[in-house]
Amino acid sequence: MWLLYLPLVIPALAGAAARPLANRLEPRQATWLLTSATVALAGCSLAALALLAAYAAARTRALAVLGDYSQSVIRRGDPISEAAGAIAALALAGAAVAVVVMSRNWVRALVESYRRAARLSADDGIVVVPGPAIEAYALPGWPGRIVVSGCLLDRLDDDRRAALIAHERAHLDGRHHLFAAVARLAAAANPLLLPVARAVEYTVERWADERAAAVTGNRRMVAQTIGQVAFLASPRRRRTAGISLGMIGARALLRSAVWAGPVPRRVAALLAAPPRRRTILLAACAAIVLLAGVSALETARDLHALVELAQESGS
Amino acid sequence: MTTRQEAARVHDLSSRHESGDTPREVRRAAGALESAVLEILRGASEPLSPGDVRQRLETGQGAALSYSTVVTIVSRLHAKGLLDRQRVGRGFTYTPLDEVSLAAGRMNQALGRGTDHDAVLSRFVSGLSSRDARLLRALLASDASPQAGDPGRGEGRG
Numbered sequence: 001m002w003l004l005y006l007p008l009v010i011p012a013l014a015g016a017a018a019r020p021l022a023n024r025l026e027p028r029q030a031t032w033l034l035t036s037a038t039v040a041l042a043g044c045s046l047a048a049l050a051l052l053a054a055y056a057a058a059r060t061r062a063l064a065v066l067g068d069y070s071q072s073v074i075r076r077g078d079p080i081s082e083a084a085g086a087i088a089a090l091a092l093a094g095a096a097v098a099v100v101v102m103s104r105n106w107v108r109a110l111v112e113s114y115r116r117a118a119r120l121s122a123d124d125g126i127v128v129v130p131g132p133a134i135e136a137y138a139l140p141g142w143p144g145r146i147v148v149s150g151c152l153l154d155r156l157d158d159d160r161r162a163a164l165i166a167h168e169r170a171h172l173d174g175r176h177h178l179f180a181a182v183a184r185l186a187a188a189a190n191p192l193l194l195p196v197a198r199a200v201e202y203t204v205e206r207w208a209d210e211r212a213a214a215v216t217g218n219r220r221m222v223a224q225t226i227g228q229v230a231f232l233a234s235p236r237r238r239r240t241a242g243i244s245l246g247m248i249g250a251r252a253l254l255r256s257a258v259w260a261g262p263v264p265r266r267v268a269a270l271l272a273a274p275p276r277r278r279t280i281l282l283a284a285c286a287a288i289v290l291l292a293g294v295s296a297l298e299t300a301r302d303l304h305a306l307v308e309l310a311q312e313s314g315s
Numbered sequence: 316m317t318t319r320q321e322a323a324r325v326h327d328l329s330s331r332h333e334s335g336d337t338p339r340e341v342r343r344a345a346g347a348l349e350s351a352v353l354e355i356l357r358g359a360s361e362p363l364s365p366g367d368v369r370q371r372l373e374t375g376q377g378a379a380l381s382y383s384t385v386v387t388i389v390s391r392l393h394a395k396g397l398l399d400r401q402r403v404g405r406g407f408t409y410t411p412l413d414e415v416s417l418a419a420g421r422m423n424q425a426l427g428r429g430t431d432h433d434a435v436l437s438r439f440v441s442g443l444s445s446r447d448a449r450l451l452r453a454l455l456a457s458d459a460s461p462q463a464g465d466p467g468r469g470e471g472r473g
Binding site: 106109110112113130132135136137138139140164167168171176177180181204205208220223224226227229230231233234253254256257260261262263264267268271 | 399400412435436437438439440441442443444446447448450451453454455457458
């Protein structure tokens with residue numbers, strides 16, 4: 001019976017593993033793995049909640065009469081308490097509401113994005129925006145647009161401009177917003193998956209960074225571009241605090257970037273060696289996700305068998 | 316509504332405001348003032364200071380507005396993303412943004428407000444915490460080896 005709780009425990013495990021995986025796996029692989037894992041795990045945990053609720057519901061008299069089975073057999077064979085069933089039903093309802101609200105908001109944002117993209121006239125899909133903002137983003141659409149502030153372009157040399165544009169173009173070509181959206185939707189269904197959804201947001205950035213590195217042929221330059229834009233975009237800070245970190249060696253620095261925000265992690269990844277594909281790690285992750293699916297399925301079969309048993313001895 | 320009608324309405328509303336009107340009408344008057352100021356800036360061939368704007372408002376309609384009112388209006392327009400501003404001396408001069416940048420600015424506002432705009436827009440860089448900034452500076456500095464050429468560039472000052 002403990003199998004029923006496995007689909008609820010594995011997402012927590014995935015949440016803890018998401019960041020190390022995002023750091024270690026090749027970004028494209030990581031994006032596919034983590035996104036499909038969020039969908040599979042969200043599905044499994046919803047199924048587990050539904051089963052918990054169903055077990056509890058099966059104990060009620062009304063359902064026993066309706067389904068023509070023996071209530072006492074169910075009560076004897078059913079390991080789920082009414083309280084657990086009620087909590088599961090509530091969680092299920094909450095998840096359904098969260099998913100509906102989030103998908104509605106997302107569809108609205110996407111429709112708005114397509115409308116704006118269609119209205120912006122652009123050379124080569126690039127819209128240069130005047131004004132003081134330091135800004136660059138990919139706007140999904142048909143076709144998608146790359147929006148960059150002229151103020152930012154002015155401060156980048158040609159190579160770095162190319163890196164910036166290649167990065168944003170990779171987002172549009174790879175439809176990265178869909179991966180991020182799917183993962184967030186899954187996390188709405190099960191908040192334990194939130195770290196995984198954040199990891200997907202990071203891996204699509206890494207994916208675009210690696211594309212930019214491939215297009216420009218210079219990983220270090222892409223790293224420097226990210227660094228430069230990040231400093232331009234964030235308000236000026238006092239520099240004195242930097243001294244303490246200046247003492248640390250390069251390897252230790254790369255290690256300490258593992259738990260930092262996305263920008264230093266991306267820069268550290270680009271300064272390190274190019275990522276390798278890791279088939280064994282990938283297979284191990286897929287196996288764990290599969291385990292969640294199998295255990296949900298197994299519990300569903302248990303419930304079915306129990307109800308059948310109760311039907312035979314009922315009425 | 317044409318510019319002229321708009322301007323007439325501004326005058327109308329501001330004079331009614333003086334004779335003591337409801338807050339709703341005052342608020343509407345503020346909106347009309349904003350569009351009047353915007354029209355003046357769009358009609359101008361050069362960046363204007365709030366003082367210039369005030370002068371042109373007066374000659375246009377004869378309604379006297381205080382300097383601070385004009386400053387409030389242009390700052391509000393700037394905050395809305397309708398105006399660009401440049402620092403001149405101790406103050407600012409303002410220029411209107413063109414259609415493309417207005418569209419982009421509105422888009423920023425529309426998409427930036429929702430909680431899930433990240434699911435649609437992918438920004439080149441997200442924000443830097445002060446710890447991240449320190450780490451990033453150290454990372455780029457540690458990478459700036461002699462053959463990389465100009466190490467100062469990597470720090471991205473600007």
